[in-house]
Amino acid sequence: MKILKAREMAFCDENSIKLTGIPSLVLMENAGRTAAQIILEKLDFQSAVVVAGSGNNGGDGLVIARYLLLANKDVKVYILSDSTKKLSEDNRKNLEIFETFGGEIKLLGKEDKLIKLRHDIKDADLVIDAIFGTGFKTPVKGYREKAIELINSFAKKVIAVDIPSGLSTDTGKIEGTHIKADLTVTFAYPKLAHILYPACEYCGEVYVVDISIDRQYTKAVKRYLLEPSEIVLPERRKNSHKYTYGHLLVIGGSVGKTGAPIMASKSATAAGSGLVTAVVPEELDPIFENSLVEEMTIPVDSEDGLFGKKAPKQIKNIIKNGKFTSISIGMGMSVNEYTTGIITEVLKAKIPVVIDADGLNNLSVIDNYKNILKKRKYPTVLTPHIGEMARLTGLNTGEIINNMEDVAKEFSEETGVFTVLKGSRTVIATPEGKIYYSIRGNEGMATAGTGDVLSGILGTLIYRIGVEEGIKTGVYLHGLAGDLAAQQTDTESLKATDLIYSIPKAYQLLKNFEPKYYFCYPVDLLSDYLEKK
Known part of the structure; x- marks a missing residue:
């Protein structure tokens, strides 16, 4: 299994969409569905708070929220933005779908509105971090930093979507505030932050799931994770x-x-x-x-x-x-x-x-x-x-x-x-x-x-x-x-x-x-x- 950096993952995403022809919404749906599957399979919970950003990582979080809702979980969704107009196109589309299924969202664009988020985080069985994805450049600033601090302080259990928000994808170094996750579901390939210390210590258990990224676009990558399915074992012959x-x-x-x-x-x-x-x-x-x-x-x-x-x-x-x-x-x-x-x-x-x-x-x-x-x-x-x-x-x-x-x-x-x-x-x-x-x-x-x-x-x-x-x-x-x-x-x-x-x-x-x-x-x-x- 290959290990990717942020620009390599972005290249795979972009070309899978533009050249292979897989719609970006399909990739997002696959990401959210498989992440929800892992969460439902591995964790015993009834209530969850999804804290989503305005980009595509937030869109993944909205897909997860929908599948948890369909599984009869109590789901609350907060989006760290003061307007739906500032959301990425796919994020906004999944927000509309989530609302069609009966879900409700709260927009948080200012630090003084974080009190309600703190209350819901304390009451929930788990929090799903979908604030920043692999393309984020550290450090976190403003009220988003305050939101991350609330999650770290009050959440009983934290699941990160793709990468704990605030970590840099391409290094094990820590710069500024970041999510401390108990479990991370990442898509297509692990990233260096999942592998290297000290960043990997804040990822918890890391699950890598397939979302239909076209693997031909990783041919130039020569960085691999040793995994048991690809290990060659010596053999003993009777003769x-x-x-x-x-x-x-x-x-x-x-x-x-x-x-x-x-x-x-x-x-x-x-x-x-x-x-x-x-x-x-x-x-x-x-x-x-x-x-x-x-x-x-x-x-x-x-x-x-x-x-x-x-x-x-x-x-x-x-x-x-x-x-x-x-x-x-x-x-x-x-x-x-x-x-x-x-x-x-x-x-x-x-x-x-x-x-x-x-x-x-x-x-x-x-x-x-x-x-x-x-x-x-x-x-x-x-x-x-x-x-x-x-x-x-x-x-x-x-x-x-x-x-x-x-x-x-x-x-x-x-x-x-x-x-x-x-x-x-x-x-x-x-x-x-x-x-x-x-x-x-x-x-x-x-x-x-x-x-x-x-x-x-x-x-x-x-x-x-x-x-x-x-x-x-x-x-x-x-x-x-x-x-x-x-x-x-x-x-x-x-x-x-x-x-x-x-x-x-x-x-x-x-x-x-x-x-x-x-x-x-x-x-x-x-x-x-x-x-x-």
């Missing part, structure tokens, strides 16, 4: 053996950081790798031998618990003489001249490589590393968090946090790598300029080791189902495993190893997923599971 499913080489570890490659190795096995071998400092090998059962180890030269002088050449020979299908490197390996040499040798390997953690820190100190990545003829996946991305790019963390999509996209296009930029949302960028957002995962995953788990999953799946699909599936699977683990424990107590034990259940949920006529996030996939528990 197969362990080598069918790949042999991942994990390289990492140092004194005090043995857990990182252990978790990467175990998560690779849980994700379905046929074989996993960890290359580790020789002095620490007994620790790995005691911790890894299904996985194998190859000890190499070490000094004081770190990879030693001979390690780069030894690892070069291991890769050359082994039958490995991919490499995950960097987890807990520390940074010194020998580990930098190891990264240099690994980048010469003729198989896909995932670079994480200290692998990225080693990479950032190599001269002309971007050119080395660009010249590499085999797929490379980098999995930086914000701090590691800052070291790779020279940007400050604030710049990256506020522009994750642009930073990841530019970096991937410049270096030819796949970038998995980890933050409150994970952003995947491809060398061709495609962007994928993952909204799975939770705050409990902000703990040591969860990135190591991801590296093992990715190292497995980029061989099993191809690099791009492997990254998409791996990132989604990782986040879903984290959500399942949080249900078993708590976000405060979540450990990285909990994710590993949740990978099998995450696979089961993905295999059994059944799409609905709408798409809801973030609860679609977990709702049935939680109900059965």
Whole structure:
């Protein structure tokens, strides 16, 4: 599913109307009807207040009001305008239809008339916000700001139409007063404000419904939301053996950081790798031998618990003489001249490589590393968090946090790598300029080791189902495993190893997923599971 910005959505609307020939009133009817369907299906209520603006978002609200009226709900409608002449054409038409069905509306064009609105909001079971749509430019001003403040202060439950009024469609930033919704019904596609923090926290549950927008007008958009119906899963064939499913080489570890490659190795096995071998400092090998059962180890030269002088050449020979299908490197390996040499040798390997953690820190100190990545003829996946991305790019963390999509996209296009930029949302960028957002995962995953788990999953799946699909599936699977683990424990107590034990259940949920006529996030996939528990 694609994620659109305001101008992209406007382009789709305009061309669906002008070129495809779908009347704007039909799109508005579809929007209001499907939104009303979600509201009636998901909420138990008898009375509602619809607060509508003068534009087409207000028209959507009037369609919703009509369907709620037909469902025998007590509906009051306020339009934030002092004259029906100021309403958009489609808004005004739906006002007339609503009145034909017996509905009544109140015009509010001045701040001193808001007392009645406050009274009705306090008495209603829910309030439907249809003030501003995706084309609104922040901030809210005047009496409309006061109306939003009344809704936030007195409404028992708030449903936003398309986007909570006052939020900017194209960003997660907050500017000025805005609606705080419990549920948002958006049309055709999710928008960036539904995805990015902190704005998404004010959207509540987000339902995406089809309103017959012609999808050919989104061909130029390369921004996607990872969703379960589009995730490609690896398959097991009866006529197969362990080598069918790949042999991942994990390289990492140092004194005090043995857990990182252990978790990467175990998560690779849980994700379905046929074989996993960890290359580790020789002095620490007994620790790995005691911790890894299904996985194998190859000890190499070490000094004081770190990879030693001979390690780069030894690892070069291991890769050359082994039958490995991919490499995950960097987890807990520390940074010194020998580990930098190891990264240099690994980048010469003729198989896909995932670079994480200290692998990225080693990479950032190599001269002309971007050119080395660009010249590499085999797929490379980098999995930086914000701090590691800052070291790779020279940007400050604030710049990256506020522009994750642009930073990841530019970096991937410049270096030819796949970038998995980890933050409150994970952003995947491809060398061709495609962007994928993952909204799975939770705050409990902000703990040591969860990135190591991801590296093992990715190292497995980029061989099993191809690099791009492997990254998409791996990132989604990782986040879903984290959500399942949080249900078993708590976000405060979540450990990285909990994710590993949740990978099998995450696979089961993905295999059994059944799409609905709408798409809801973030609860679609977990709702049935939680109900059965």
